[in-house]
Amino acid sequence: MILETVRSMILSSEKTQSVITHIAILAAFSLFLSTVEYMIPKPFPFMRIGLANLPVIIGLSIFTLPELLLLTVLKIVGQGLINGTIFSYIFLFSAGGSLASMVMMYSVYKLMGRFTSFIGISIAGAMTSNAIQLLLAQFILFGSSIWIIAPPFLLMGFITSIFLGIFANVFTRKSRWYADLSTRKKAQDTPLRKTSGTEGGRNSHAEK
Amino acid sequence: MQKSNLRIIAGLFMIPAFLLQKNLILMAAQVIFIMVVAVIKGKKVKPVPVLVVLISVVLMNLLQVNGKVLFTIGSFSVTLGALKIGLDKALTLIGMLYVSQYMVSGKPKLPGRFGQLLSKQFLFFEHIVTSWKRPEKGKFIESLDTVLEEMEHIYPDTDLSNGETNILYVKKLEVVTESFFVLCMWVSFMVGLLDIFPWG
Numbered sequence: 001m002i003l004e005t006v007r008s009m010i011l012s013s014e015k016t017q018s019v020i021t022h023i024a025i026l027a028a029f030s031l032f033l034s035t036v037e038y039m040i041p042k043p044f045p046f047m048r049i050g051l052a053n054l055p056v057i058i059g060l061s062i063f064t065l066p067e068l069l070l071l072t073v074l075k076i077v078g079q080g081l082i083n084g085t086i087f088s089y090i091f092l093f094s095a096g097g098s099l100a101s102m103v104m105m106y107s108v109y110k111l112m113g114r115f116t117s118f119i120g121i122s123i124a125g126a127m128t129s130n131a132i133q134l135l136l137a138q139f140i141l142f143g144s145s146i147w148i149i150a151p152p153f154l155l156m157g158f159i160t161s162i163f164l165g166i167f168a169n170v171f172t173r174k175s176r177w178y179a180d181l182s183t184r185k186k187a188q189d190t191p192l193r194k195t196s197g198t199e200g201g202r203n204s205h206a207e208k
Numbered sequence: 209m210q211k212s213n214l215r216i217i218a219g220l221f222m223i224p225a226f227l228l229q230k231n232l233i234l235m236a237a238q239v240i241f242i243m244v245v246a247v248i249k250g251k252k253v254k255p256v257p258v259l260v261v262l263i264s265v266v267l268m269n270l271l272q273v274n275g276k277v278l279f280t281i282g283s284f285s286v287t288l289g290a291l292k293i294g295l296d297k298a299l300t301l302i303g304m305l306y307v308s309q310y311m312v313s314g315k316p317k318l319p320g321r322f323g324q325l326l327s328k329q330f331l332f333f334e335h336i337v338t339s340w341k342r343p344e345k346g347k348f349i350e351s352l353d354t355v356l357e358e359m360e361h362i363y364p365d366t367d368l369s370n371g372e373t374n375i376l377y378v379k380k381l382e383v384v385t386e387s388f389f390v391l392c393m394w395v396s397f398m399v400g401l402l403d404i405f406p407w408g
Contacts, residue, residue: 024325025359028332032340074329081316081326082333084251084309087219089301091308141297145271174349177356 022181023067026055027074034079049160050126052079056102057118057125057168058178060109062185072102089140096136097129104128118172119165126161130154212316214378215249218386219311225393226303231400232295232407238396239303245389246306249313253306262298269294292407332359 034052052075059071076095080086085094105125108116130153138146172178222242229235243253275289318326336355344351399405 020325021328021360024328025332025356027329028336028359029356031329031333032336035337074326077318077326078329078333080308081312084312085305087223087308087311088304090305141265141301142268143272143293145268148268148271171349171352175353175356177353177360 018184019063019067023059023063023071023074026059027071027078030055030071030075031078031082034075034082050129050157050164053098053101053122053125053129054164054168054171056098057105057122057164058172060105060121061172062178062181065106068102068106072098092140093133093136096132100132101125101129117165118168119162122161122165122168123158126157126164127154130157210317211378211382212314214382214386215314216311216316218390219307221390222307222310222393223304225390225397226307227300229397229400231403231405232292232299233405234396234400235296235299235303238393239299239306241392241396242303242306242310246309246313249310251306251309251313258302261302265298265301266291266294269297335359335362 030052033054037049037051056068056072056075059068063071076091076098077086079094080091083090085091102125105121105128108121108124112120134146134150134153138144226235226238226242229238247253270286270290272290273285273287274293275287277285277287278291279286317323335358339355339358341351
């Protein structure tokens with residue numbers, strides 16, 4: 001169902017071109033952040049700050065689930081191509097972590113968007129991504145010894161996700177581009193969808 | 209055949225020869241070979257991350273006692289089975305990483321609308337990289353805004369149905385070279401089947 005919507009979104013020419021362009025911009029932004037992160041020295045190559053997840057967090061208040069899925073897939077494939085990991089196990093880690101984290105962040109945003117800021121959403125996403133990556137690492141690489149490094153790995157993810165959440169909060173509050181995009185998206189959506197209570201905290205984070 | 213797809217196909221032929229390799233010495237040789245190929249094709253090999261992955265994966269696997277005890281360090285026993293499993297996993301990870309690097313070194317273009325969308329993403333990415341300037345202190349978001357807004361104005365909602373341009377086709381010599389690389393991987397696999405090397 002979701003995949004069908006993504007497919008039709010890519011195929012349709014006029015109506016969704018604007019959305020597609022914004023998705024491509026955020027996906028490119030994600031690649032840029034991933035390159036920035038690549039340049040930051042880390043003690044272990046698999047240790048990640050998760051800067052590239054920022055566009056997905058920002059996208060939560062702008063895009064629908066199929067649109068977010070497309071953004072996440074573009075992010076994963078783009079990173080895989082740029083880093084040359086698309087045909088390696090690392091791609092599996094990236095895909096598993098990113099998709100699970102996106103679904104978790106979307107769920108938290110929709111269900112508890114009114115009660116939590118981007119910091120809480122970012123923590124939920126990072127913990128999910130890290131848990132999936134640890135599970136994959138257990139089965140593919142390290143075996144059960146992986147759980148020895150799980151506490152520092154999760155702690156690191158927890159700390160960096162707080163910073164990422166704070167940055168997302170500041171960005172959505174200060175950015176002209178984001179404000180403009182939200183307004184346009186709202187105007188576009190109004191005749192199509194009736195906003196209800198289940199819409200969670202759509203755009204409420206920008207005001208926090 | 210398009211030039212960008214040749215290395216993808218060659219890489220796909222290399223993968224089984226690498227993954228089916230049972231001998232660790234030949235597997236290490238295959239890893240070194242594929243690293244050399246990746247360097248020939250313009251990719252960089254960074255020894256430090258490779259060593260970190262190798263050591264960390266092997267060490268983590270050594271924690272699970274398995275098979276004959278080789279030696280002990282205090283109460284910690286290093287076992288042959290765990291060492292072999294660790295080396296196998298670490299070499300597979302590193303090898304696949306460089307096979308992947310080799311496969312994308314021809315800058316492949318994915319087919320269809322999704323491929324075009326990816327091209328659009330890379331067009332935007334290139335714009336961010338080239339136009340990004342070090343922001344003034346405390347003006348990071350403003351700088352980011354400028355780049356994001358620029359992209360919308362420079363590249364308005366272009367249709368994804370534009371045809372592909374600059375398609376380069378494969379030359380015979382390139383086919384021969386890539387086939388040679390594939391052949392080397394398969395010869396190494398065949399030698400592994402002969403059981404003449406230890407650590408099989």
